[in-house]
Amino acid sequence: MLEVKDLYKTYKYANVKIHAVNDVSFNIRTGDIVSIFGRSGSGKTTLLNLIGTLDRPDSGEIIINGKNTREVSGSKLAAFRRSNIGFVFQYFNLIPYLTAIENVALPLKFDGVARSERNRRAKEVLEEIGLSKRLDFKLAGLSGGQVQRVAFARAIIAKPRIVLADEPTGQLDSKTAENLAETIVNLNKKSNITFIITTHDPVISSIANKIIYFEDGKIQKKE
Ligand SMILES: Nc1ncnc2c1ncn2[C@@H]1O[C@H](COP(=O)(O)OP(=O)(O)O)[C@@H](O)[C@H]1O
Numbered sequence: 001m002l003e004v005k006d007l008y009k010t011y012k013y014a015n016v017k018i019h020a021v022n023d024v025s026f027n028i029r030t031g032d033i034v035s036i037f038g039r040s041g042s043g044k045t046t047l048l049n050l051i052g053t054l055d056r057p058d059s060g061e062i063i064i065n066g067k068n069t070r071e072v073s074g075s076k077l078a079a080f081r082r083s084n085i086g087f088v089f090q091y092f093n094l095i096p097y098l099t100a101i102e103n104v105a106l107p108l109k110f111d112g113v114a115r116s117e118r119n120r121r122a123k124e125v126l127e128e129i130g131l132s133k134r135l136d137f138k139l140a141g142l143s144g145g146q147v148q149r150v151a152f153a154r155a156i157i158a159k160p161r162i163v164l165a166d167e168p169t170g171q172l173d174s175k176t177a178e179n180l181a182e183t184i185v186n187l188n189k190k191s192n193i194t195f196i197i198t199t200h201d202p203v204i205s206s207i208a209n210k211i212i213y214f215e216d217g218k219i220q221k222k223e
């Protein structure tokens, strides 16, 4: 369902070249929970941005659900993302002055789904993810763990086959992280969504059925 082949991404910063993703290849099957595990600066976010088509590689291929992302042109990219990929990124997407239900329903608006149907589905997903008592809370009134649940609800509302999450437990205490990990497992079992999660949290690696150890832009080993 996801094929990454010979991927390279180099940044140039003050005349220094940083090989953020340096000859990376791997395959992921539908329904996998994959942890991309590595320390800060190892290139995890860069790799996730490439897979999510938020950024373009210097060279290499990314094939999602049989489609080479190189062939998806600018104007079609947003629609391609919405139908294939859900994002849980730290500074991406969530709007603090909107309620949980409004945040989760928003992607459906871009797909032209009517308001009542948007709200019905947002409510359903939030209930599934354990937030039925916080539907009308603004994000500012929610805990870190609850905000991350809103982020996951929002990522899956358009029924993508693949969800990319960038260090989703990074700001959470270990108990809250464990609860979120359990939620990910449940979503994975119920909907067969493929998860690719960057982390340096062993809690996330413990739920992964594939771990890609990442160091200096390279895969050190796969498990
Ligand atoms: N936009 C950018 N411009 C220049 N260098 C960058 C940029 N984004 C990331 N880098 C560098 O690429 C390397 C990998 O960064 P990143 O992918 O954010 O790692 P991680 O998510 O594992 O912490 C780091 O050395 C970082 O400084």
Ligand SMILES: [Mg+2]
Pocket (backbone or CB within 6 Å): 044, 045, 046, 166
């Ligand atoms: Mg990062």
